[in-house]
Amino acid sequence: MADTTNLLVLESPILPVLTQRRSPRAYSSQPVPADVLKQVFAAASSAASCFGEQPWRYLVGTRATSPEAYNKILTSMGEFNQVWAKSAPVLAVSIAKLHFSHDDNPNRHALHDVGQATATLAIQAAELGLQVHQMAGFSIDKVRTAFGLPAGYEPVAVFTLGYPGDPASLPDGLRDKEIAPRVRKPLAEFMFEGEWPTPATERYDQATV
Numbered sequence: 001m002a003d004t005t006n007l008l009v010l011e012s013p014i015l016p017v018l019t020q021r022r023s024p025r026a027y028s029s030q031p032v033p034a035d036v037l038k039q040v041f042a043a044a045s046s047a048a049s050c051f052g053e054q055p056w057r058y059l060v061g062t063r064a065t066s067p068e069a070y071n072k073i074l075t076s077m078g079e080f081n082q083v084w085a086k087s088a089p090v091l092a093v094s095i096a097k098l099h100f101s102h103d104d105n106p107n108r109h110a111l112h113d114v115g116q117a118t119a120t121l122a123i124q125a126a127e128l129g130l131q132v133h134q135m136a137g138f139s140i141d142k143v144r145t146a147f148g149l150p151a152g153y154e155p156v157a158v159f160t161l162g163y164p165g166d167p168a169s170l171p172d173g174l175r176d177k178e179i180a181p182r183v184r185k186p187l188a189e190f191m192f193e194g195e196w197p198t199p200a201t202e203r204y205d206q207a208t209v
């Protein structure tokens with residue numbers, strides 16, 4: 001069932017699933033079936049990548065089936081993230097392979113491509129009624145050491161995955177944030193046309209394009 005809490009409202013209509021994707025801090029205790037977990041991570045494969053390299057890797061820990069990995073990921077997080085992330089049944093770390101496989105040259109786009117893959121995975125999760133919450137607040141060194149990551153692989157972000165829960169379950173301070181209106185920059189602040197930084201909307205408001 002789709003998560004319809006705190007839908008995003010923008011100036012132009014977008015895909016319904018994009019309005020539903022959000023980064024919750026409250027998760028339900030409902031476990032994530034193995035086939036659903038596979039479906040979510042399979043979606044990452046559909047992302048575009050430079051040279052088709054697919055530089056993304058994911059270390060996954062589930063509370064039910066891989067509690068040791070789950071705890072390694074949880075304890076790599078800052079305390080402020082652990083507080084709420086521990087309610088999610090699945091934790092993961094996205095990792096970038098930093099060199100191209102075909103010539104071993106540095107892949108300047110590796111982090112970009114990992115971000116795209118994780119964004120895609122998050123949208124698939126939302127479509128299935130789950131939600132992802134990505135975090136930069138974690139220790140790269142702790143992940144590297146805990147999992148014995150080889151050279152040439154860089155932890156990018158950690159994230160929670162699970163079915164969203166009741167915002168009322170959150171501690172004070174986080175509860176309000178969960179349902180606060182979701183605000184985005186207007187298009188005119190990031191879509192420029194013709195010259196920097198002329199808002200494209202100045203043209204689109206007036207003419208057919």
Ligand SMILES: Cc1cc2nc3c(=O)[nH]c(=O)nc-3n(C[C@H](O)[C@H](O)[C@H](O)COP(=O)(O)O)c2cc1C
Binds near residue numbers: 022133
């Ligand atoms: C790379 C990245 C790092 C983030 N780091 C954190 C974090 O450490 N802790 C946290 O609570 N949220 C974190 N967030 C979540 C953002 O705050 C959230 O995506 C943003 O406020 C927009 O909200 P929405 O995803 O619900 O639309 C991060 C998101 C991204 C993409």
